[in-house]
Amino acid sequence: MVRASTQDSPAFRLDILNECLWCRRGDAEEERICLAPRTFAVLRFLMDQAGRLVTEDELLAAAWPRACVQPEAVKAQIYEIRKLLGDDPKNPRFIETVSRRGYRFIAPAGKASARTSDAVESASRRLVGREVPLETLRSCLRHTVTKRRQIVFITGETGIGKTTLADECMRRAAAEYPGICMARGQCSEGHGSQEPYYPVLEAIGQLCRGPDGARFVQTLAVQAPTWLAQFPDLGVSRQRDRSERELLGAPRERMLREIGVALETFSCEHPLLLVFEDLHWADPFTVDCISALARRRGAGKLMLLGTYRPADVARAQHPLKMVKQDLLVHQLCSEIALKLLTEAEVAEYLAVETPGAPVPEGLATLVYRYSEGNPLFMLAALDHMRNRDLIAIENGAWRVKVPLKSIDLEAPENVRQMIELEFERLSPQEQRVLEIASLTGVTFKATVEALGTNVDLETFEGICDDLSRRQLIVRRSPANPDEGSSECYEFAHALYREVLYRRRTPGRLSRPRQHIDGSHRAKWQPAASDAEVESRAKQESMRA
Numbered sequence: 001m002v003r004a005s006t007q008d009s010p011a012f013r014l015d016i017l018n019e020c021l022w023c024r025r026g027d028a029e030e031e032r033i034c035l036a037p038r039t040f041a042v043l044r045f046l047m048d049q050a051g052r053l054v055t056e057d058e059l060l061a062a063a064w065p066r067a068c069v070q071p072e073a074v075k076a077q078i079y080e081i082r083k084l085l086g087d088d089p090k091n092p093r094f095i096e097t098v099s100r101r102g103y104r105f106i107a108p109a110g111k112a113s114a115r116t117s118d119a120v121e122s123a124s125r126r127l128v129g130r131e132v133p134l135e136t137l138r139s140c141l142r143h144t145v146t147k148r149r150q151i152v153f154i155t156g157e158t159g160i161g162k163t164t165l166a167d168e169c170m171r172r173a174a175a176e177y178p179g180i181c182m183a184r185g186q187c188s189e190g191h192g193s194q195e196p197y198y199p200v201l202e203a204i205g206q207l208c209r210g211p212d213g214a215r216f217v218q219t220l221a222v223q224a225p226t227w228l229a230q231f232p233d234l235g236v237s238r239q240r241d242r243s244e245r246e247l248l249g250a251p252r253e254r255m256l257r258e259i260g261v262a263l264e265t266f267s268c269e270h271p272l273l274l275v276f277e278d279l280h281w282a283d284p285f286t287v288d289c290i291s292a293l294a295r296r297r298g299a300g301k302l303m304l305l306g307t308y309r310p311a312d313v314a315r316a317q318h319p320l321k322m323v324k325q326d327l328l329v330h331q332l333c334s335e336i337a338l339k340l341l342t343e344a345e346v347a348e349y350l351a352v353e354t355p356g357a358p359v360p361e362g363l364a365t366l367v368y369r370y371s372e373g374n375p376l377f378m379l380a381a382l383d384h385m386r387n388r389d390l391i392a393i394e395n396g397a398w399r400v401k402v403p404l405k406s407i408d409l410e411a412p413e414n415v416r417q418m419i420e421l422e423f424e425r426l427s428p429q430e431q432r433v434l435e436i437a438s439l440t441g442v443t444f445k446a447t448v449e450a451l452g453t454n455v456d457l458e459t460f461e462g463i464c465d466d467l468s469r470r471q472l473i474v475r476r477s478p479a480n481p482d483e484g485s486s487e488c489y490e491f492a493h494a495l496y497r498e499v500l501y502r503r504r505t506p507g508r509l510s511r512p513r514q515h516i517d518g519s520h521r522a523k524w525q526p527a528a529s530d531a532e533v534e535s536r537a538k539q540e541s542m543r544a
Contacts, residue, residue, distance in 0.1 A: 046105040055102040057209030129345035144303040156338035159376025162307040184275035196285035224258035267300035280312035340373030357397035438501040
């Protein structure tokens with residue numbers, strides 16, 4: 001988020017989750033400004049590269065990755081952004097035009113007057129609970145510029161903030177090392193065939209079109225002609241003809257060797273930061289490329305930052321798991337495993353939203369109980385309450401409009417769809433076990449739940465144990481209120497239990513429930529959830 005204003009102008013912040021802009025004029029409540037997808041993509045890319053010159057080619061690659069459009073499209077989006085921000089191109093406060101070269105987002109660099117410098121806020125101030133990971137990344141960047149290669153993996157569950165941390169790393173790198181070259185590649189879930197080296201090619205394309213693109217293209221022409229052939233619009237005709245001939249029949253192994261040499265050669269003179277996102281969807285060739293780059297012994301100023309979800313890597317038996325473990329053993333990479341936020345950190349986030357104003361008592365506890373410290377769920381909870389006019393920011397402070405005890409939060413649509421998609425990737429038997437488990441509550445026990453399924457106790461507990469080991473939806477619970485020998489489990493988040501419980505039809509709800517012993521249920525089911533279950537069962541009986 002970036003806020004910037006003078007005494008007579010509004011303040012703005014970019015909402016990454018909802019892809020919109022918020023505007024506050026004076027002491028009035030924030031006003032939401034909808035952004036077209038291309039406008040949002042251009043603005044976010046500029047903010048991610050704050051303080052650094054961004055060329056038109058980079059913006060085209062970021063906002064129109066698979067389309068052939070003219071540079072005038074970028075100018076049109078810049079004009080639209082300036083109009084929304086009230087920015088004067090002759091005296092810019094947000095976006096500066098560098099004649100015939102590109103644009104630079106200048107607000108986070110402190111271009112506001114001294115009187116309003118406190119209103120200029122970078123995204124780092126909102127990254128609560130991430131001080132240690134950010135310091136680790138900063139240390140890695142320092143090692144990188146001294147020609148010590150760095151391979152870093154940021155891992156964690158869905159919504160934990162991996163991309164946000166990577167974005168902040170790039171922002172800080174641009175601010176602290178003005179000469180650094182940066183590019184990022186996005187892995188995508190392939191439902192058919194995946195193009196080999198897809199995220200690597202995306203990052204290479206950005207480097208070729210970046211500020212030092214001409215030099216990088218020349219490096220590819222000499223060191224990696226098979227890679228240059230992937231971008232026929234970049235090379236001169238003689239280089240292109242040679243590259244196309246070189247590519248014919250070239251094995252993928254040759255491409256792997258060439259890109260290692262090319263990146264090492266280029267990074268000897270220019271510090272280079274590559275970010276590959278969602279590596280749990282990476283093709284095997286990309287994983288091989290990461291492994292090869294980590295094992296090279298040359299003196300290149302290269303840092304590779306990769307993000308992935310461990311649960312998806314474990315579920316698919318992805319080669320990345322073995323590669324990362326081997327690199328860790330040989331001290332060729334490091335891992336930053338992000339943790340959930342604490343209740344105190346949730347309160348800190350709420351305080352950052354309203355600087356100088358106290359957070360209403362109980363609000364942080366409610367948000368934490370709902371989100372359990374997951375940043376994505378936390379933001380979803382706040383948006384959910386604000387959209388329902390239960391809370392608001394008025395006159396620079398949080399205002400709770402109804403008693404907190406009366407607020408009954410439900411999973412927002414985007415979170416519900418995300419959880420259901422994760423659930424549907426499981427086997428039918430795993431789905432059945434979790435649906436039955438959701439009847440009891442957040443915490444459940446195999447000896448209780450198996451009574452309502454068509455699987456024996458050993459199979460039921462084996463499924464729960466396997467899901468827990470793979471970090472999928474459930475985990476082992478430290479609680480042990482029963483003297484029985486069976487393991488106790490719990491849903492990783494209460495939202496998982498809520499979504500799975502609500503997706504059951506009333507007819508399917510009552511049948512397994514009648515097999516569960518009431519005495520066990522009383523021990524394991526929270527009162528509120530139990531009342532909800534009994535109410536639904538009663539309604540179903542009345543319908544029958």
